Amino acid sequence: MDFQPYIPGITPANAGPLSRFTPPLEEGVISAWLPLHAAPFDPAHAARKPGSWLLDPFGFSPRLVLEAARAGYRVLVTVNNPITRFLLEMASNPPSEADFKAALADLSVAKKGNDRLGAHLQSLYLTTCEKCGGETYAESFLWRKGEEAPYARVYTCPHCEDAGERAATPQDMENARKIAGTDSLHRSRAFERVAELNDEYRIYAEEAIEHYLPRPLYFLTTVINRLDSLELTPERRRALRALILVACDAGNTLWDHPSGRRRPKQLNVPNQFREHNLWIELERGFSQWRETGPGVLFEAWPHKIPENGGICIYEGRLKELAQEVKKEIPIAAVIGSLPRPNQAFWTLSALWAGWLWGREAVEPYKIALRRRRYDWAWNATALNAAFTNLFELLPLGTPFFGLLAEPEPSFLTSALTAAGTAGFDLRSLAMRTEHDPIQILWTCGEHLKRGANEPSMEEVRSAIYLHLVERGEPASYLHVHAAGLIALAETHALRQKGQEFDDALRATNGLIQSALSGDPRFVHYSTGENVDTGLWGLNDVTLSRSPEPGEGAAKGLAAALPQNDMTESLADRVEVAVVTFLQKNPNSLYLDIEHELYPRFPGLLTPSKAMIYSVLHSYAEQDGAAWTLRAEDLASARRNELNTIIAMIETLGRRLGYSTSKRDKNYLWEEKDQIERAFYVLASALISRAIAETPYPPERSAIVIPGGRAGLAAYKAHRDPALAAHLKRYRVVKYRLLRTLAEVPVLTRETFDEQIASDPLEKSKSQMMMF
Ligand SMILES: [Zn+2]
Numbered sequence: 001m002d003f004q005p006y007i008p009g010i011t012p013a014n015a016g017p018l019s020r021f022t023p024p025l026e027e028g029v030i031s032a033w034l035p036l037h038a039a040p041f042d043p044a045h046a047a048r049k050p051g052s053w054l055l056d057p058f059g060f061s062p063r064l065v066l067e068a069a070r071a072g073y074r075v076l077v078t079v080n081n082p083i084t085r086f087l088l089e090m091a092s093n094p095p096s097e098a099d100f101k102a103a104l105a106d107l108s109v110a111k112k113g114n115d116r117l118g119a120h121l122q123s124l125y126l127t128t129c130e131k132c133g134g135e136t137y138a139e140s141f142l143w144r145k146g147e148e149a150p151y152a153r154v155y156t157c158p159h160c161e162d163a164g165e166r167a168a169t170p171q172d173m174e175n176a177r178k179i180a181g182t183d184s185l186h187r188s189r190a191f192e193r194v195a196e197l198n199d200e201y202r203i204y205a206e207e208a209i210e211h212y213l214p215r216p217l218y219f220l221t222t223v224i225n226r227l228d229s230l231e232l233t234p235e236r237r238r239a240l241r242a243l244i245l246v247a248c249d250a251g252n253t254l255w256d257h258p259s260g261r262r263r264p265k266q267l268n269v270p271n272q273f274r275e276h277n278l279w280i281e282l283e284r285g286f287s288q289w290r291e292t293g294p295g296v297l298f299e300a301w302p303h304k305i306p307e308n309g310g311i312c313i314y315e316g317r318l319k320e321l322a323q324e325v326k327k328e329i330p331i332a333a334v335i336g337s338l339p340r341p342n343q344a345f346w347t348l349s350a351l352w353a354g355w356l357w358g359r360e361a362v363e364p365y366k367i368a369l370r371r372r373r374y375d376w377a378w379n380a381t382a383l384n385a386a387f388t389n390l391f392e393l394l395p396l397g398t399p400f401f402g403l404l405a406e407p408e409p410s411f412l413t414s415a416l417t418a419a420g421t422a423g424f425d426l427r428s429l430a431m432r433t434e435h436d437p438i439q440i441l442w443t444c445g446e447h448l449k450r451g452a453n454e455p456s457m458e459e460v461r462s463a464i465y466l467h468l469v470e471r472g473e474p475a476s477y478l479h480v481h482a483a484g485l486i487a488l489a490e491t492h493a494l495r496q497k498g499q500e501f502d503d504a505l506r507a508t509n510g511l512i513q514s515a516l517s518g519d520p521r522f523v524h525y526s527t528g529e530n531v532d533t534g535l536w537g538l539n540d541v542t543l544s545r546s547p548e549p550g551e552g553a554a555k556g557l558a559a560a561l562p563q564n565d566m567t568e569s570l571a572d573r574v575e576v577a578v579v580t581f582l583q584k585n586p587n588s589l590y591l592d593i594e595h596e597l598y599p600r601f602p603g604l605l606t607p608s609k610a611m612i613y614s615v616l617h618s619y620a621e622q623d624g625a626a627w628t629l630r631a632e633d634l635a636s637a638r639r640n641e642l643n644t645i646i647a648m649i650e651t652l653g654r655r656l657g658y659s660t661s662k663r664d665k666n667y668l669w670e671e672k673d674q675i676e677r678a679f680y681v682l683a684s685a686l687i688s689r690a691i692a693e694t695p696y697p698p699e700r701s702a703i704v705i706p707g708g709r710a711g712l713a714a715y716k717a718h719r720d721p722a723l724a725a726h727l728k729r730y731r732v733v734k735y736r737l738l739r740t741l742a743e744v745p746v747l748t749r750e751t752f753d754e755q756i757a758s759d760p761l762e763k764s765k766s767q768m769m770m771f
Contacts, residue, residue: 001490003603004428006439007032008594016063017087017246017288020263021345023061023337023405025437030064030335030401031071037399037441038073038333052332055325057318057386061337062088064403065311068335069296074305076329078314078321081346081368082353082361085313086245090289092298092311095239100286103236104243107282110226117226118279124179124215125277127153127172131162141172141275142257143213148180149173150275176215183214186221193224194354194362194369204369208351211267216251219278223247224355239286241356246285248352250276254344263406264344315364318386322393334390334400337437338383338415341374377502380414384501387422394444400424404438407431409481409532412438413508416485417494417501423450426489430598432606434478455493455508460515463487464522465538467604472688473569473720474525474537479604481532484512525721537722569688569723571716574607576686578615583635587626590616611719618685618712633708638683645704645735648742649679656749665693666701676700679733685709685716691726698729702756707734714761732761 009026016022038052052073056065059079065088068075079085095103108118127138136157141150142165153172156163187209194205209217223244232240256262256270297310302324305312314321325331346368354362362369390400404415420426424442431438467483468475488494488508495504513531516522526534574597581596582588593612601607620627631637649667653660658669658676669677678696681704690703705713713732717724737759741747 001426001486002428003605004430004439004441005598005602006430006432006606008591008598010591012063014288014290014292016091017242017285018083018249018345019288020249021342022063022087023403023437024263025061025064025337025403025405027063027067029403029437029439030067033401033439034068034071034073034333034335037401053329055331055334055390056336057334057390058336058339059084059088059313060339061403061405062091064335064337066091066293066296069309069311070293072309074307074309074312075335076301076312076314076321076325076331078316078318080315080317080365081349082357082365083245083349085315086241086356088311088313089298090238090242091291093295094289094291095235095242097286097290099233099235100239100243100289103232103240104282104286106230106232106236107223107226107240110230112222117222121219121222122279124175124219125279126175127155128169129155129157129160129162130166130169132157132160134159137277137280138172139277139280141168141176143253143273143275145269145271145273149176176213179218180214183217186214186218189221189225190217190355193358194351195359195366201366201369204347205351205354208267208347208369211252211254211269211348213253213275216275216278220244220248220251220355223282227356242289243282243285245352245356246288247278247281248355249348250281251278252348265342267344267347318389322389326393331394331398333398334394335402336400337403337405338411338440339379340406340411341376341379343372343374346371346374376410376414376505377500379411380418380501380505383415383418384422387419387424391423391444396444396446398444399427400442400444402440402442404440407434407436407438407478409478410505410509412478412482413485413494413505414501415440416489417504417508420489420492421452421495426486428603429482429486430603430606431479431482433608434476438482450492452495452497452499453491453493454496455488455511456491457511457515459487459491460484460512461519464512464515464536468522468536468538471570471605472573473571474523474535474722475604476535477532480516480536481509481512482604484515523722535721540722568692569716569720570601570605570607571611571720572686572688574601574611575615575684575712577601578612579619579629579633579684582620582627582629586628587623588628589625590627593627610715614712614715618709630708638706641706641735642681642683645681645738648738649681649704652738652742652747652752653677655747656752666696677702679704682706682709685712687713687716687727687732688723691730694730698726702731702733704733704735704738707736710734710761717761727761731756731759733759 007029009029012027038054054068054073054075056075056077059065059077062084065075065077069092077088079088108116110117112120122137125137126135128134129136134157136155138153138155140154142152142154143150150168150172152165152168154165190209191202191205195202227240227244253269253273254264255274255276257272257274260274297305299305299310299312301312301314303312350362350365350368353365402415404411416426419442423445425445427443428441429438463483463486464480467480485508494508516536517531521539523537523539524531524534525537528534577597577600578593581593585592597612598606616627619633620629632641646667650660653669658671661668661670665680667679667681668675675696678694678701680690680694680701682690683706685705687703694701717727733756737755741752741755744751
């Protein structure tokens with residue numbers, strides 16, 4: 001396999017509507033990948049050949065499709081979720097801000113009895129200020145699961161500016177109970193828009209609607225009812241629907257308090273949750289739909305898209321599309337965010353589709369209401385069906401760029417098993433941290449039926465061992481799991497002939513875990529017992545021992561690596577690479593640094609943002625968005641300082657009555673041919689290297705670093721338990737301590753020893769990002 005570099009992107013400034021449910025992808029990734037793989041360089045058309053067709057068989061990420069279309073590609077998307085379809089349609093051509101505002105104004109001034117609808121709906125959230133007693137609107141009410149009334153409200157008083165979370169008043173509780181009294185009427189209206197009275201799915205719709213409290217349900221049914229009767233232009237109706245959709249999501253009970261950052265996968269009510277003021281959500285909703293990029297053409301199949309790109313939606317099954325596509329359009333590449341089970345979003349999507357468009361819209365998607373349990377075997381089976389259909393319609397060698405967001409070991413096993421057994425060959429897998437999407441490249445394989453091979457524990461072990469050797473430091477379980485999976489994918493051993501996905505996934509995950517836990521070369525760093533948590537590394541003994549003949553392929557390769565490469569940790573190599581780059585390229589953007597670094601550390605070695613930032617904060621300063629090495633960290637300045645410190649160590653040694661010398665990279669203080677102290681002086685935070693090159697007993701060795709590196713060294717020790725264990729035995733001394741000691745007029749050996757024992761590697765405040 002040819003490990004490709006991770007393609008860096010940018011976290012979008014606006015995550016967009018329903019972002020708790022759409023995959024968290026970075027922007028700029030797909031548009032960087034496409035010109036390299038989906039269209040050969042064509043000088044007549046600048047860097048890309050316009051009009052190439054792409055296929056997204058999952059339609060799971062509207063953002064991904066939109067970005068590809070904006071890059072000038074024609075993207076055919078199969079979507080069966082009506083809400084995702086709507087997100088995609090809206091993103092390709094959102095209504096103007098004026099239309100959003102006009103639509104909301106029309107809704108607001110509609111009559112409700114003698115009142116205006118807007119005033120009536122806002123009054124649902126009236127509360128009194130605890131400080132001045134004035135009337136104000138609650139921004140939200142806070143609830144405990146199962147209770148009949150909220151326990152608190154959050155407001156900002158316009159009269160006295162009192163703001164924050166305050167206990168609910170008896171009136172707040174009374175209001176909540178009052179609206180609950182009329183609930184059954186609104187609730188049955190809400191069911192009826194989704195399923196008919198005698199429909200077998202009705203019970204599932206009822207269960208889903210349980211995730212709405214009476215007040216938001218009253219609010220939403222009132223507004224939705226009005227959506228049908230208001231006279232609006234089609235554009236404003238579309239805008240109002242979009243606002244209501246945002247309110248539909250804001251109105252459910254899946255907003256946990258106080259964290260509020262959960263990405264729900266299941267319809268479970270949190271123990272404490274937030275009931276949003278839905279009028280405020282309607283007013284603010286349009287900002288979520290704002291697009292900064294240009295609009296793109298959006299058509300439904302079989303309408304075609306012109307050569308300058310756009311989105312073509314196919315609202316049916318991939319299987320049915322396959323025959324039509326095969327005849328009509330050549331697919332240059334397949335792209336897609338791999339779907340993961342989300343019972344909450346799928347069930348709510350069916351509900352919202354009914355509310356927004358009526359029962360007919362739910363019909364093709366109704367199954368989502370019923371199916372309550374989605375596990376990884378279900379996921380693998382569904383993905384495998386999609387890959388199998390794809391295989392039928394693609395020419396040999398067609399690339400498939402898949403993004404696996406919110407990765408976890410079982411998800412990765414599911415995806416690789418589903419694709420591999422459908423005839424797709426794994427070409428690359430690039431992974432940063434368990435918080436970033438994994439970037440996977442497959443190609444459509446030989447049309448021959450491939451036999452499934454027996455999985456080999458030894459090959460899994462070798463692959464994991466090699467990854468850890470290459471990394472030079474412990475890795476997360478997800479990383480070693482991926483290394484094992486790749487070995488199994490390459491040998492076509494992920495699923496046996498006729499094996500159910502359920503059994504195949506269990507066997508694979510079990511095999512990788514046994515490979516780790518049953519091998520003394522591997523060390524587990526974890527607070528828990530489970531194999532699939534914490535970090536995995538190599539025994540020191542394993543690393544320093546030279547491989548014996550006939551010990552297997554992995555050892556052979558490891559032996560071929562020079563000793564230094566074997567122990568140089570990824571963190572140390574990243575530090576060197578970043579500093580070298582900045583030395584040559586002052587005023588670099590963070591993204592430039594990632595572009596330089598990722599090809600040097602491809603595949604599973606991709607350094608995290610936190611690691612790169614830790615190096616930057618240690619060595620460089622920022623001017624606007626540009627990073628430049630600090631004056632004192634330019635190579636020449638550092639060299640001078642290094643020489644000063646070395647001279648100081650010699651002077652101090654002589655003052656304390658030792659004879660001083662230099663052996664390899666260590667500065668020694670000796671007495672009667674006995675080594676009393678060894679100093680290894682660094683301008684960097686390459687502590688692992690220093691330890692590897694210090695042959696003296698740790699209690700007599702000191703590693704000397706500039707104070708500006710202490711934060712970086714602490715960061716490294718924090719993420720690498722093997723390094724942290726070493727550092728407990730070695731003294732790390734900062735330049736400034738030696739300078740201070742050099743100034744002390746009467747220095748004794750005892751004072752010196754005491755002082756260097758009390759110079760902790762404190763953690764600097766800005767660098768506590770963990771990954
Ligand atoms: Zn007040």
